[in-house]
Amino acid sequence: MRWVFLGPPGAGKGTQAKKIAKLRGVPHISTGDLLRTEVGTKTELGVKAKEYMDSGELVPDDLVIEMVVQRLGSLDGYLLDGFPRTLAQAQALHDRTNGDGVERVFDFELDEDRIISRLSGRRTCRSCGAMYHVDFLPSEKEDVCDNCGGELFQRDDDKPATIRHRTQIARRQAGPLLEFYDKLGILETIDASRSPDVVHEELRGYLGDP
Numbered sequence: 001m002r003w004v005f006l007g008p009p010g011a012g013k014g015t016q017a018k019k020i021a022k023l024r025g026v027p028h029i030s031t032g033d034l035l036r037t038e039v040g041t042k043t044e045l046g047v048k049a050k051e052y053m054d055s056g057e058l059v060p061d062d063l064v065i066e067m068v069v070q071r072l073g074s075l076d077g078y079l080l081d082g083f084p085r086t087l088a089q090a091q092a093l094h095d096r097t098n099g100d101g102v103e104r105v106f107d108f109e110l111d112e113d114r115i116i117s118r119l120s121g122r123r124t125c126r127s128c129g130a131m132y133h134v135d136f137l138p139s140e141k142e143d144v145c146d147n148c149g150g151e152l153f154q155r156d157d158d159k160p161a162t163i164r165h166r167t168q169i170a171r172r173q174a175g176p177l178l179e180f181y182d183k184l185g186i187l188e189t190i191d192a193s194r195s196p197d198v199v200h201e202e203l204r205g206y207l208g209d210p
């Protein structure tokens with residue numbers, strides 16, 4: 001299985017990717033996790049990437065491509081989550097796998113108001129990193145972590161202005177990317193406004209028999 005999940009943050013594709021990857025026993029490769037690892041361990045790629053992330057910009061193609069290609073190595077199966085994000089990345093991935101890479105691409109669709117309401121409610125613990133959501137997963141006491149009593153805060157990534165900015169850039173870049181996969185005949189569109197269980201069942205339908 002060599003699948004790609006695309007779509008805005010907040011569309012639930014990360015959660016879906018985790019479940020499907022586990023079901024099939026393939027690695028779930030998220031550019032977000034890759035980036036955090038590179039930034040956290042302060043690799044050369046990570047330090048460069050952090051400057052863009054801090055200003056709410058997307059990390060440039062060549063940086064991300066290099067991280068992903070390193071990670072893919074010689075894997076037989078994978079579920080790529082949030083990559084490729086641009087046509088240039090898609091073409092690079094296509095070329096590096098001799099056109100025999102990605103089998104199916106799922107585009108998770110969600111409108112901007114829904115994205116903002118889902119993401120801006122996120123809260124993160126300063127001490128242990130636990131994640132909450134003011135509506136969907138509230139802490140017992142407001143702004144206090146259930147696990148460790150630490151202070152909860154809203155990451156810059158989760159502020160409405162940052163979300164709107166990032167969503168608009170991503171949407172502009174997604175057009176040619178989706179067209180690329182559509183022409184290859186491997187693009188499926190997923191309505192991500194539905195409940196996670198319904199979306200999961202739809203995705204399972206594409207797996208066929210184990």
Ligand SMILES: [Zn+2]
Pocket residue numbers: 125126127128129130145146147148149150
């Ligand atoms: Zn905590």
